[in-house]
Amino acid sequence: MEINKIVSESLSAVREKNPLVHHITNYVTVNDCANITLAIGGSPVMADDINEVYDMVSLASSFVINIGTLNSRTVEAMIKGGKRANELNIPVILDPVGAGATPYRTEVAKRILEEIRISVIRGNLSEIKTLYGVKTKTKGVDSGDVIDENADEFTKAKKISKxxxxxxxxxxxxxxxxxxxxxxxNLYSVYNGQKIMSKITGTGCMCTSLIGSYLGATENVLVAALSGIVSMGIAGEIACENLDKSNEGTGTLKVRIIDAIFNLNEKVIIDRGKIMNEG
Amino acid sequence: MEINKIVSESLSAVREKNPLVHHITNYVTVNDCANITLAIGGSPVMADDINEVYDMVSLASSFVINIGTLNSRTVEAMIKGGKRANELNIPVILDPVGAGATPYRTEVAKRILEEIRISVIRGNLSEIKTLYGVKTKTKGVDSGDVIDENADEFTKAKKISKxxxxxxxxxxxxxxxxxxxxxxxNLYSVYNGQKIMSKITGTGCMCTSLIGSYLGATENVLVAALSGIVSMGIAGEIACENLDKSNEGTGTLKVRIIDAIFNLNEKVIIDRGKIMNEG
Amino acid sequence: MEINKIVSESLSAVREKNPLVHHITNYVTVNDCANITLAIGGSPVMADDINEVYDMVSLASSFVINIGTLNSRTVEAMIKGGKRANELNIPVILDPVGAGATPYRTEVAKRILEEIRISVIRGNLSEIKTLYGVKTKTKGVDSGDVIDENADEFTKAKKISKxxxxxxxxxxxxxxxxxxxxxxxNLYSVYNGQKIMSKITGTGCMCTSLIGSYLGATENVLVAALSGIVSMGIAGEIACENLDKSNEGTGTLKVRIIDAIFNLNEKVIIDRGKIMNEG
Structure with a gap:
């Protein structure tokens, strides 16, 4: 329960500080990323031109790099922005969307990891395995490998991530x-969330934006990452519970996830967070 | 009824195979295209950089080219991706958004048709007329000409398309x-759908993504195209029926269309599909 | 009341004329801008390539320039499109998103004002102050300065804008x-709207698209601008009134704003518009 309390205090910190979260992200899910950043209490800004990324990141409390629809123009802006963030000790989070799917994506993700000091990297199992350097299956931007709490895969994933x-x-x-x-x-596992969330594009990206928001308001990077994950998982559960499954589906679900983040409060996190400290 | 059964089996095929549908598409409706691809049972990936399009399309079950917000950078990626798809016999669908509105759009659409073997082309009447080479009216990316079942225009449209x-x-x-x-x-006409759908941006694009999803899971191209059209039409009808017209409008309608695709099943297609085999 | 009547007639004009509203805008809120343009009765087209902007703007009834995610490629298209619009006396509206946040943004906004004749410029207080040339606070793309009806700031803002x-x-x-x-x-102040609207990304951009739609259908530029503002404010109020605050939030609110614009009618504007003529 202690850790739930700490996560709930991070939420208070985001709402109090209203951190500016600079994103260079993809055009598929960018609107949802902006709205979820606002819903949790942050202030999103999306700016990817090489002429202004240095200045914009300088104003920010955190910097989100998401390679979902990377191109050669924006990759240079990601690098320039990341270097500036490092100079100013502004935390950077990387979402290596689709790393492993194509050589270009893998190379760009690796280059970012080499050239920039990253505070948090958030991906699915395939993406993380790819960047760690072990064999994996990918399916486009989705993971081919799945973590399941009972599977051997879970034990391996914990070792790899550590x-x-x-x-x-x-x-x-x-x-x-x-x-x-x-x-x-330290390693935490979180058991919140619902399988249906993978049928909405951008739940991963939104989760990254939430972590970015927490990073902009709390000193403890591990807690910030944990807070983003728990918030997204709980929001997904609440959204699912409110769903009339006879005629509502993933369209409504996405809208309700943003609603649930907007209405999230400390008590809900304390009551619903399913966090296990695995040491 | 027989054809409804065949369409319903295509839906089962998509849900079973979960085809990877690579898109190079526009930034206006891309999020809806990704979500509707997931809702029907496909797996969307959007990647438009020239450095990775060859590799990404190689992994895909189908390739969607949508020129809605084309630019000189992405057009080259469309061509490169399309050629690779052709080499691997991966079906390509073209949505020539706004062909006829500007010379550039028309030229690009024609170039794609010349350089790439297209399995399906889906457009409104103005776009198809433009590419076929007859005079038409366009209004931006919308059709200036309208097909109506009673009009003379319908007979002409059938001839042109054939x-x-x-x-x-x-x-x-x-x-x-x-x-x-x-x-x-063979020519089929479909009488599903609702006029109000044209007041939502992207119903055409989403329809193209649905066809792309079906193309990735079924051998018969004509059936795949028909299945996408029928699915979108039925989803629009269900979404409209659930609409409280006193205070709900096109915002809610779009959300519900994605819901309806997510909840679509074989029985609904068999019961509601209004398909006419015109020979 | 007289002015409410005039605004309500502008709405009728938009619905009758169905103006084509060309946008070069950002990829964060573009989908909402397109949908709200359709909902008010316009016909949106988004095209930003330098090869077609001249032709596309020539077809339009108005031209929206929004620098939200500007880059060096699209800035040139904005300038080219704006010059063409000026030649044809097509009204241009500028949304200088984030002017003041970075030197690049400020320079681009100023360059547009120098090279293009703008009919309407819509921004928050920080953006307008920046372009006017007085000191201000910005927070990313959000205003650091706030207008409040009782504050001294309001009196200053009226003077600056005039x-x-x-x-x-x-x-x-x-x-x-x-x-x-x-x-x-003449100066009007409008008291419609709800504070929570600032927690949705794109309410400013959507407002600009509404003004763009009105500009495409009415001769009087001041009335067109006023009509867009009043429409957005009323829609926000209706959307908020329908919100179940126990579990709905900004996700649902955005959807309902588009619904409210779709259902907006002359009587609602006359009854609910809170417009003050300040001389």
Whole structure:
């Protein structure tokens, strides 16, 4: 329960500080990322031109890099923005969407990890395995490998994420049926969320934007990452509970996830967070 | 009824195969295209950089080209991706958004038709007329000409689409108040849908993504095109029926169309599909 | 009441004329801008390639320039499109999103004002102050300064907007808790709207698209600007009134704003418009 309390205090911090969260992200889910950032209490700004990324990131409390629809123009802006963020100690979160699907995506994600100090990397199992350097299956931007709490895969994923976090000196987050959050020393698993969320585009991207919002308001990077994951999972559960399954589906569900983040409060996090400290 | 059964089996095929549908599409409706692809049972990926389009299309079950917000960078990626799809016999669908509105749009659409073997082309009457080479009216990206089941225009549209399909050796789809689907030999008309759908941006684009999803899971191109059209039409009807017209409008309607696609099943297609085999 | 009647007649004009509203806008809120343009009765087209902007703007009834995610490629298209619009006397509206946040944004907004004759400029107080040339606070793309009807800031904002409108010979709109609309001679303030609307991304952009739609259907630029502001404010109020605050939030609210614009009619404008003629 103690950890739920700490997460709930992060939410208060976001709402109090209203951090400016600069994004260079994809055009598929950008609107949802902006709206969920506002809903949690942050202030989103999306600016990807090389002529202004240095200045914009300088104003921000955190910087989100999402390679979902990367191109050669925006990749340079990601690098320039990331370097500036590093200079100013502004935390950077990387969402390596689709790493492993094409060589270009994998190379860009690796280049970002080499050139920029990343506070949090959040991906699905395939993306994280790809960047860690072990064999995996990918399906476009979706994971071919699945984490399941009973599967052997879960044990392996915990080991990989911990090793990877240590190696990079960053917080690694793997999202799936169970979520893993680790800084290489401590590891939390989160059991919130609903399977149907994978049938909405951008639940991963939105989760990254939530972590970005928490990063902009709290000092503890591990807690910020955990808070984003727990918030998204709880919001998905609430949205599902309110769904009339006879005629509502993923269209309504997405709208309700943003509603649930907007209405999220400390008590709900304390009551509903299913966080396990795995040491 | 027989054809309704065949369409319903296509839906089962999409849900079973979960085809990867690569899109190079516009930034106006891309989120809705991704969500409707997920809702029907496909797996969308949007990637438009010239450095990865070859690799990404190689993984896909079908490839959607939508020129809604084309630019000189993405046009080259469309061509490169289309050529690769052709090499691998991956079906390509073209949505020539706004062809006829500007010379550039018309030229690009024609270039794509010349350089790439297209399995399905889906447009409104103005777009198809433009590419077929007859005079038409356009209004931005909307059709200036309208198909109506009683009008003389409908007879002409059937002739044009059949000729055009034969000439290109492709399936031609014209959407409007009545929809036309033909491979040059057989022609189906579909009477599902609601006029209000034209007041939502992207119903055409979403329809194209649905056809793309079906193309990724069924061998018969004509059936795939028909299935996409019927699915969208039925979803629009269900969404309209659930609408409280006193205070709900096109915002809610769009959300409910995605819901209806998510909840679509074989029985609903068999019961509600209004398909006429016109020979 | 007289002015409410005039605004309500503008709505009738939009619905009758169905103006084509060409946009070069950002990829964050573009889908909402397209849908709200359709909902009010316009016909949106988004085209930003330098190869077609000249031709596309030539077909349009008005031209919206929104610099929300500007880049060096689209800025040139904005300028080219704007010059063509000026040649044809097609009204141009500028939304200088984030002017003041970075030097690049400020320079681009100023360049547009220098090279193109703008009919309406709509921004928040920080953006307008920046372009007028007085000191201000910005927070990313949000205003750091707030207009409040009782504050001294309101009196200053009225003076600035009037002076700026005279200097540029344009209509200046400042949106905030109270909205200001002036052509330099007459000034209206509008008291519709709800604070929660600032927690949705794109309410400003959508407002600009509404003004663009009105500009495409009415001769009087001041009335067109006023009509867009009043429509958005009333829609926000209706959407809020219908909100079940126990579990609905900004996700649902955005959907309902588009619904409310779709269902807006002359009587609602006459009954609910809170417009004050300040001389």
């Amino acid at each position: 090793d990877f976090a240590k190696k990079l000196n960053t917080v690694v987050v793997i999202t799936g049926a169970v979520d893993i959050i680790t800084d290489g020393n | 000729d055009f399909a034969k000439k290109l050796n492709t399936v031609v789809v014209i959407t409007g108040a009545v929809d036309i689907i033909t491979d040059g030999n | 002076d700026f409108a005279k200097k540029l010979n344009t209509v200046v709109v400042i949106t905030g808790a109270v909205d200001i609309i002036t052509d330099g001679n």
